[in-house]
Amino acid sequence: xxxxxxxxxxxxxxxxxxxxxxxxxxxxxxxxxxxxxxxxxxxxxxxxxxxxxxxxxxxxxxxxxxxxxxxxxxxxxxxxxxxxxxxxxxxxxxxxxxxxxxxxxxxxxxxxxxxxxxxxxxxxxxxxxxxxxxxxxxxxxxxxxxxxxxxxxxxxxxxxxxxxxxxxxxxxxxxxxxxxxxxxxxxxxxxxxxxxxxxxxxxxxxxxxxxxxxxxxxxxxxxxxxxxxxxxxxxxxxxxxxxxxxxxxxxxxxxxxxxxxxxxxxxxxxxxxxxxxxxxxxxxxxxxxxxxxxxxxxxxxxxxxxxxxxxxxxxxxxxxxxxxxxxxxxxxxxxxxxxxxxxxxxxxxxxxxxxxxxxxxxxxxxxxxxxxxxxxxxxxxxxxxxxxxxxxxxxxxxxxxxxxxxxxxxxxxxxxxxxxxxxxxxxxxxxxxxxxxxxxxxxxxxxxxxxxxxxxxxxxxxxxxxxxxxxxxxxxxxxxxxxxxxxxxxxxxxxxxxxxxxxxxxxxxxxxxxxxxxxxxxxxxxxxxxxxxxxxxxxxxxx
Amino acid sequence: xxxxxxxxxxxxxxxxxxxxxxxxxxxxxxxxxxxxxxxxxxxxxxxxxxxxxxxxxxxxxxxxxxxxxxxxxxxxxxxxxxxxxxxxxxxxxxxxxxxxxxxxxxxxxxxxxxxxxxxxxxxxxxxxxxxxxxxxxxxxxxxxxxxxxxxxxxxxxxxxxxx
Numbered sequence: 001x002x003x004x005x006x007x008x009x010x011x012x013x014x015x016x017x018x019x020x021x022x023x024x025x026x027x028x029x030x031x032x033x034x035x036x037x038x039x040x041x042x043x044x045x046x047x048x049x050x051x052x053x054x055x056x057x058x059x060x061x062x063x064x065x066x067x068x069x070x071x072x073x074x075x076x077x078x079x080x081x082x083x084x085x086x087x088x089x090x091x092x093x094x095x096x097x098x099x100x101x102x103x104x105x106x107x108x109x110x111x112x113x114x115x116x117x118x119x120x121x122x123x124x125x126x127x128x129x130x131x132x133x134x135x136x137x138x139x140x141x142x143x144x145x146x147x148x149x150x151x152x153x154x155x156x157x158x159x160x161x162x163x164x165x166x167x168x169x170x171x172x173x174x175x176x177x178x179x180x181x182x183x184x185x186x187x188x189x190x191x192x193x194x195x196x197x198x199x200x201x202x203x204x205x206x207x208x209x210x211x212x213x214x215x216x217x218x219x220x221x222x223x224x225x226x227x228x229x230x231x232x233x234x235x236x237x238x239x240x241x242x243x244x245x246x247x248x249x250x251x252x253x254x255x256x257x258x259x260x261x262x263x264x265x266x267x268x269x270x271x272x273x274x275x276x277x278x279x280x281x282x283x284x285x286x287x288x289x290x291x292x293x294x295x296x297x298x299x300x301x302x303x304x305x306x307x308x309x310x311x312x313x314x315x316x317x318x319x320x321x322x323x324x325x326x327x328x329x330x331x332x333x334x335x336x337x338x339x340x341x342x343x344x345x346x347x348x349x350x351x352x353x354x355x356x357x358x359x360x361x362x363x364x365x366x367x368x369x370x371x372x373x374x375x376x377x378x379x380x381x382x383x384x385x386x387x388x389x390x391x392x393x394x395x396x397x398x399x400x401x402x403x404x405x406x407x408x409x410x411x412x413x414x415x416x417x418x419x420x421x422x423x424x425x426x427x428x429x430x431x432x433x434x435x436x437x438x439x440x441x442x443x444x445x446x447x448x449x450x451x452x453x454x455x456x457x458x459x460x461x462x463x464x465x466x467x468x469x470x471x472x473x474x475x476x477x478x479x480x481x482x483x484x485x486x487x488x489x490x491x492x493x494x495x496x497x498x499x500x501x502x503x504x505x506x507x508x509x510x511x512x513x514x515x516x517x518x519x520x521x522x523x524x525x526x527x528x529x530x531x532x533x534x535x536x537x538x539x540x541x542x543x
Numbered sequence: 544x545x546x547x548x549x550x551x552x553x554x555x556x557x558x559x560x561x562x563x564x565x566x567x568x569x570x571x572x573x574x575x576x577x578x579x580x581x582x583x584x585x586x587x588x589x590x591x592x593x594x595x596x597x598x599x600x601x602x603x604x605x606x607x608x609x610x611x612x613x614x615x616x617x618x619x620x621x622x623x624x625x626x627x628x629x630x631x632x633x634x635x636x637x638x639x640x641x642x643x644x645x646x647x648x649x650x651x652x653x654x655x656x657x658x659x660x661x662x663x664x665x666x667x668x669x670x671x672x673x674x675x676x677x678x679x680x681x682x683x684x685x686x687x688x689x690x691x692x693x694x695x696x697x698x699x700x701x702x703x704x705x706x
Contacts, residue, residue: 463646463672464675466639467638467640468637468639469636484670484675490672490675491672491673491675500547503548503549504547513627513643516627517549517629519547519548
């Protein structure tokens with residue numbers, strides 16, 4: 001790379017415009033409240049809020065002056081902070097993912113925010129690299145610099161060779177032609193949004209969050225502006241009409257209105273988030289996800305670090321035969337707000353489509369994605385039922401007692417009774433979901449009912465094994481096996497499986513690792529916990 | 544296959560650990576008892592009930608302080624081979640953890656004030672996964688130091704970033 005690479009570069013000066021606007025937008029409910037309240041309320045409260053907004057705007061703009069970054073041949077470095085100067089340095093070969101996001105303001109001014117994901121999983125001290133924001137061309141260029149370096153394939157090859165064990169065949173299948181500069185690289189499309197997929201929108205329930213946000217916004221607006229919502233005429237008449245209905249009709253109306261609202265909001269959310277979705281594979285060994293209608297987002301994942309896939313089916317989506325795909329990769333942790341979006345490989349789409357995309361991404365056997373799984377047996381089924389029904393039954397008993405001797409309303413235990421069949425159904429479904437398999441170098445495990453997830457995790461991505469057994473599991477002869485990994489959720493569990501089967505899975509996943517600790521063949525008392533004498537004779541000093 | 548089980552790890556922790564665990568538990572109970580005593584003395588109402596409460600706490604505390612360390616000493620075990628670290632822990636909820644030495648990121652040894660008093664130390668072995676730190680507490684200082692040195696040396700012998 002040329003000498004200019006090592007120069008410290010600044011964020012785009014256009015951010016000087018964006019920061020004030022962002023801060024004002026964030027403070028909008030307070031400001032609107034101030035406007036509504038006018039000067040009638042007196043006091044210094046409103047004044048202080050204005051001062052606060054002014055200070056945050058000022059602080060926001062200083063960020064532009066204090067943040068610089070550079071890329072050296074080995075590192076990417078970011079300097080930031082006003083009073084507390086900080087230099088973040090990340091070795092280039094630790095860069096796993098690059099996330100380029102532009103919200104509407106960014107897009108108007110042609111900017112993009114760059115977030116660099118590294119292999120860190122401890123997350124102490126916020127070591128994430130964020131550049132908010134660069135000009136869109138610079139951002140695209142930076143992504144290329146970080147992940148499609150000309151010598152990247154060569155470095156990758158050496159690191160892979162020195163790394164512990166050989167990469168699985170699945171990860172190496174799409175291996176890039178060596179030493180081809182990125183411009184010459186080939187991009188193959190693995191999936192793209194089809195308009196008919198939008199029918200899955202209403203079943204994502206993402207609209208529930210929207211409803212919550214709107215409710216929060218309105219209530220904050222009302223409280224800042226001292227407005228009594230009940231006094232506004234349209235609201236008042238609606239409430240009056242609603243109050244005149246009988247209770248069942250009231251409930252039905254409320255549920256219907258909420259359902260329609262959530263469905264519309266969810267569909268809108270789907271379109272906003274996934275419009276223009278494209279999943280592509282770049283020949284230099286990366287996967288790209290592009291999506292978004294207003295806020296666009298482009299995530300690049302280094303395929304060498306893709307440890308597997310999560311095939312996830314929330315209950316409603318499952319009912320309409322839809323599914324989504326989530327990447328299990330280091331550098332993107334699942335389930336962390338914005339980052340969750342980052343690891344999304346396929347938005348809710350038809351099940352068949354999700355399966356074929358998963359096979360294309362893993363580059364392997366269809367059995368990893370859709371093959372049959374080993375069920376966990378009657379003991380696991382019993383456990384699902386006792387656990388689910390036990391909670392409800394004890395709830396009913398407690399409510400009955402309190403209803404008898406104290407004046408707890410009767411509906412509490414009636415509701416518990418009504419819940420029983422639902423819980424039983426969920427328990428049955430939870431058992432049906434349980435399953436595991438060892439297919440083509442992957443540990444496959446499936447669990448869950450409200451959200452059923454099937455994860456295929458590459459053996460090589462598995463770091464260690466935890467085997468857990470609660471008192472009740474021990475009585476049922478079951479254990480929970482956890483494969484720990486640096487990717488995704490950090491640990492994937494195989495729930496309620498027989499101990500021998502758990503050991504078999506772990507031995508297959510990490511050949512030789514467990515052998516010294518396994519006592520196979522001969523029957524041997526299991527490690528005693530309660531009561532029994534220690535199984536290894538060592539004198540125990542009585543205390 | 545039916546009879547395959549995990550054998551317990553070879554080593555127990557230091558026998559002194561029982562006294563440490565007992566002391567650790569006792570400190571917690573003493574705080575609770577002190578609060579109850581202060582409450583009894585400072586505000587006189589309903590003495591029999593409070594005395595009963597105090598007695599109950601005392602009985603529970605004694606049982607816990609006596610039984611827990613013995614039990615824990617039986618079940619907390621560890622073993623380190625050149626290839627792996629293997630631990631067993633838990634009384635109601637048993638747990639076995641196995642981490643390959645080649646995937647070790649850090650080996651930390653720590654000594655709290657109470658542990659120092661009993662000349663003990665704990666060792667935490669972390670991997671790149673947030674789900675799998677392997678923790679051995681109640682080792683005597685020399686064993687802990689030796690374990691840290693061995694693991695560090697073995698972990699350095701394997702290259703790669705262990706993710």
